[in-house]
Amino acid sequence: MKFNITTPIYYINGEPHIGHAYTSIAADILARFKRLDGFDVHLCTGTDEHGIKVARTAKKEKMDVVEFSNVVSQKFRDMSAAINMKYDDFVRTTEERHIKSAQAFWKMLKKEDVYKNVYSGWYSAQDEEYVAEADLDKNRRAPSGAAVEWMEEESYFFRLSAYQDKLLDWYEKHPDFIAPASRRNEIISFVKGGLRDLSISRSQFTWGIPVPVDSDSDEEKSELKHVMYVWIDALTNYITSFGFPNNKAYVSEMMENCTHIVGKEIIRFHAVYWPAFLMSAGISLPKRIFAHGWWTNEGVKMSKSVGNVVDPRDIIQRYGLDVLRFFLFREVRFGEDGDFSEAALQKRFSYELANDLGNLVQRVLAFIQKRGGNIVADYDISDADKSLLENSRKLIEKMRPFMDKQYLHSALNTVWDLVMEANKYVNDMRPWELAKTDEKRLNVVLTVLCESIRSIAFGLAAFIPDTARKIFNFINVKGESFGEISANFVDQHFPQPSVLFPKEK
Ligand code: MSP
Numbered sequence: 001m002k003f004n005i006t007t008p009i010y011y012i013n014g015e016p017h018i019g020h021a022y023t024s025i026a027a028d029i030l031a032r033f034k035r036l037d038g039f040d041v042h043l044c045t046g047t048d049e050h051g052i053k054v055a056r057t058a059k060k061e062k063m064d065v066v067e068f069s070n071v072v073s074q075k076f077r078d079m080s081a082a083i084n085m086k087y088d089d090f091v092r093t094t095e096e097r098h099i100k101s102a103q104a105f106w107k108m109l110k111k112e113d114v115y116k117n118v119y120s121g122w123y124s125a126q127d128e129e130y131v132a133e134a135d136l137d138k139n140r141r142a143p144s145g146a147a148v149e150w151m152e153e154e155s156y157f158f159r160l161s162a163y164q165d166k167l168l169d170w171y172e173k174h175p176d177f178i179a180p181a182s183r184r185n186e187i188i189s190f191v192k193g194g195l196r197d198l199s200i201s202r203s204q205f206t207w208g209i210p211v212p213v214d215s216d217s218d219e220e221k222s223e224l225k226h227v228m229y230v231w232i233d234a235l236t237n238y239i240t241s242f243g244f245p246n247n248k249a250y251v252s253e254m255m256e257n258c259t260h261i262v263g264k265e266i267i268r269f270h271a272v273y274w275p276a277f278l279m280s281a282g283i284s285l286p287k288r289i290f291a292h293g294w295w296t297n298e299g300v301k302m303s304k305s306v307g308n309v310v311d312p313r314d315i316i317q318r319y320g321l322d323v324l325r326f327f328l329f330r331e332v333r334f335g336e337d338g339d340f341s342e343a344a345l346q347k348r349f350s351y352e353l354a355n356d357l358g359n360l361v362q363r364v365l366a367f368i369q370k371r372g373g374n375i376v377a378d379y380d381i382s383d384a385d386k387s388l389l390e391n392s393r394k395l396i397e398k399m400r401p402f403m404d405k406q407y408l409h410s411a412l413n414t415v416w417d418l419v420m421e422a423n424k425y426v427n428d429m430r431p432w433e434l435a436k437t438d439e440k441r442l443n444v445v446l447t448v449l450c451e452s453i454r455s456i457a458f459g460l461a462a463f464i465p466d467t468a469r470k471i472f473n474f475i476n477v478k479g480e481s482f483g484e485i486s487a488n489f490v491d492q493h494f495p496q497p498s499v500l501f502p503k504e505k
Contacts, residue, residue: 003039004258005031008266009046009091009237011128012072013057016079018295018310018340019263019302025325026292026334026408027261028085032462033403033411036482037396042254044241045080046091047073051230052125055207065207069094082313084321084465091237093209102228102236103212104245108281113162119155119199122148127265128230130199144265156201156211156226163276164195170275176288178271179406180335183264183291187271198273201226209233235274239283252284259288261406267291290406293337310340322464323349323501329463330416334408354501356419357456357467360426364449365474365497367431373496375450377489378443385448388425391418392448392455396482399459408463415459422452450475450489458485467500 007027010020024045031043049069058068073092080087091098106114122131126146135143142148171177171188178184201211208227236244242254255278262270270289278285295310296302302309315324327345330352332338368375381389395418402411426449434442454477461468461479472479474497 001039002042002254002257003031003034004042004044004242004254005034006043006238006241006258006260007045008260008262009048009093009234010076011051011053012047012049012069012076013053014304015072016076016312017302018312018315020076021079021083021312021324022295022328023261023263023292024080024085025083025328026406028083028087029325029329029408029462030259030261030403030406032086032465033399036458036461036480037400038481038483042089042241043085043087044089044091044238045076045085045087046089046237046241047076047093048230048234048237049073049092049094050208050227050233051128052202052205052207053128053230055205056125066094079312082316082321083325089241091240093233093237095240098237098240099209101240101244102209102233105236105239105277105281106228106232107212108245108283109158109277110280113159113280114200115157115159117155117157118152119157120152121150123151124148132196151204153203154226155199155203157197158200158232158277158280160195160198160273160276163279164191166279167191167195167272167275170285176405177285178267179288179290183267183271183335187267190268191272195272198229200229200232202229203227231269231273232277235269235277238286244283248283255284255286258286259290259406260286262289262291264291264293288406290335292334293332295332296337296339298341299339315345319345319349320501322467323353326353326412326464329408330412332409334406349501350503352416353467354503356416356423357460358500360419360423360456361453361471361474361500362497363426364431364446364453365494368446368450368494369496371435373494375446375489375492375494376443377447377450377491378440379447379488380440380444381448382444384429385444388421388452389448391421392452393486395455395459396485403462411459412463415456415463418452418456418459422449422456425449425452447489455485458482470498470500 005027007023027043031041035041055065058065061068077090122136124131124142124146127142127144131142131148137143168191178187202208203226206227208230211226211228239251242251244251260270275285297308297310300306300308312324327348330348331344398414399411429445431442431445434445453471454475457468457471469479475494476492477484
């Protein structure tokens with residue numbers, strides 16, 4: 001079965017930071033979980049390289065814009081590697097395949113949906129968004145706080161106003177289309193408030209994909225050259241990755257199984273504009289759009305000018321990648337805003353990863369080593385073992401509905417409940433005493449513990465893959481598919497384990 005998932009494609013006007021890493025790690029976790037669950041996964045990410053914002057930044061850096069794009073786009077690829085994101089495709093909007101895709105998409109928009117007029121109004125280059133007069137704040141800035149500039153130019157428009165009822169109908173018939181519920185409500189009331197047609201081209205600068213023109217129309221002869229509005233160009237990346245404009249039926253089928261993970265500030269582009277464009281072009285809508293919240297740093301909004309932007313590389317270097325991956329999804333319910341602080345990260349590292357998880361694995365496996373490293377599997381279980389064994393075997397089943405709704409936090413809680421239950425079981429069963437009194441019972445207890453450790457490693461594999469891999473290696477498990485979770489431990493010899501989370505960092 002197919003499972004397609006995307007991150008937004010990132011603007012290349014700045015360095016990758018913790019916000020980008022957050023979206024990408026979330027998509028990676030969902031993709032990894034589905035791969036382990038036997039799905040045919042396509043995880044797509046990339047860079048959004050056109051538009052006035054990028055053109056201006058390149059100019060400021062005194063770099064040729066193409067060269068600038070190459071350099072910064074590579075930094076986003078490097079970020080993906082640094083966070084252990086296993087993507088299947090990386091779309092750059094300056095690639096030939098994407099330019100062709102965006103132009104073909106434009107041409108597929110219904111003729112009556114696209115018309116020429118003059119746009120005059122406010123534009124925020126920072127947000128790459130048009131801002132209505134009524135939405136300016138008291139300082140006459142965009143709702144995001146970004147500066148706006150007056151724009152007056154000839155432009156193509158998309159008849160978004162014609163899609164109000166169709167969109168509302170879609171939201172109603174597909175209650176899971178937008179999540180979480182708060183975002184869904186926000187979008188529904190936005191659309192109910194009325195939709196204005198959207199300017200979808202720019203004619204005052206050239207760093208964009210040329211609007212395709214019909215060879216037999218007047219446009220061909222026109223002096224004026226339009227480039228596509230950066231958002232219509234960017235959103236099309238999702239179908240570029242499926243091979244659009246080739247095999248349109250396949251592209252539609254892939255879209256129907258596609259989940260877009262986005263930050264809350266760009267939900268409107270994904271849940272209003274993109275579906276309307278797709279309806280007009282006759283391509284299937286995505287299955288789901290999930291919007292996550294924003295991170296602040298010690299309570300303060302991150303910004304370049306304040307100089308408080310968290311660099312994921314720095315955290316990874318000091319604490320290790322899995323500590324970061326764990327923290328981001330353990331600390332905050334996915335979908336809500338969160339606050340980053342090193343004190344909180346330190347706590348999660350030492351109480352949960354080093355103590356709860358690290359000690360559990362260490363205690364059990366080092367104990368087995370002390371006895372020669374051989375485990376004699378015995379499944380003669382009693383009532384005292386049942387709960388832990390059953391909860392271990394059912395872990396993935398319990399996580400699945402949460403993962404299907406992108407409730408990463410709840411899925412991780414489910415794993416942690418099992419970690420705590422296994423720790424309690426060790427304390428209750430006291431294997432070190434059984435070693436002196438009851439060898440047979442000891443074998444049962446160690447078998448149950450090895451099963452629970454294996455399940456825990458599977459439950460964590462999508463979240464903290466390097467750590468899970470270490471655990472799998474300690475217990476001779478391949479770790480490639482959830483199917484392995486129910487295999488009996490046959491008589492085994494385990495290698496010497498190492499400490500998962502050394503405390504002295
Ligand atoms: N280029 C557009 C997306 C086009 S998709 C067709 C864009 N790019 S972006 O570089 O601004 O990155 C957006 C992603 O980074 C969003 O998912 C956004 O939420 C995330 N974050 C950026 N700063 C963030 C925080 N401080 N906290 C959490 N995520 C934030 O928008």
